[in-house]
Amino acid sequence: MDLNTDSHHGDGTRDIFGEDEDVLHFCFCDRSFDGGTKVDVRVPFGAGDEFYAENIKGLFRERVEALRPYMIFWEYGYDATMGDYGSRGISPEAHILMAREVKKIADEVCGGRLIIILCGGSRKDIANYTIPRIIKILCEGG
Ligand SMILES: [Zn+2]
Numbered sequence: 001m002d003l004n005t006d007s008h009h010g011d012g013t014r015d016i017f018g019e020d021e022d023v024l025h026f027c028f029c030d031r032s033f034d035g036g037t038k039v040d041v042r043v044p045f046g047a048g049d050e051f052y053a054e055n056i057k058g059l060f061r062e063r064v065e066a067l068r069p070y071m072i073f074w075e076y077g078y079d080a081t082m083g084d085y086g087s088r089g090i091s092p093e094a095h096i097l098m099a100r101e102v103k104k105i106a107d108e109v110c111g112g113r114l115i116i117i118l119c120g121g122s123r124k125d126i127a128n129y130t131i132p133r134i135i136k137i138l139c140e141g142g
Pocket residue numbers: 008009010027028029030031039040041
C-alpha cells in the first residue's frame with residue numbers, strides 16, 4: 001500500500017494503481033475522495049500539526065487493517081511545511097507525529113515492513129530537522 005504525505009496529489013501512483021483493488025493508495029492533498037482502497041484526504045491550509053497524524057490514526061489505520069497489506073510504502077515529502085513551496089501551514093513537528101503513527105501501524109499490521117522514500121520539499125532546514133528524527137523513530141520506535 002502507498003501513503004503519500006507530500007502536499008500534492010499523487011497522480012502518477014494513482015494512475016498506476018487506480019484499477020487495482022489490492023493496492024491501497026492513501027493521499028493527503030487538495031482533493032477529497034473515498035473510493036475504498038483509493039483515498040484522498042483534503043488538507044485545508046492551517047489544518048494544524050495534528051491533522052495528518054489524526055487521519056493516519058483514524059481512516060488510514062482503518063483501511064490498512066481492512067486490507068492487511070504486506071507492506072507500507074510511504075512517499076514522504078515535507079513540502080507542506082510552512083515556508084516550503086507546497087505549504088499547508090504545518091510545522092516540522094507534524095512529520096514527526098505522523099512518522100510515529102505510520103511506524104506503529106507498520107509494526108502492528110505489516111510485520112514492521114515499511115519503506116520510506118523522500119519526495120517533495122526544498123528547504124534544507126526542514127530536511128535537517130525531520131529526516132534524522134524520522135530515522136530515529138524507525139530505529140528505536142521513538
Ligand atoms: Zn490525492
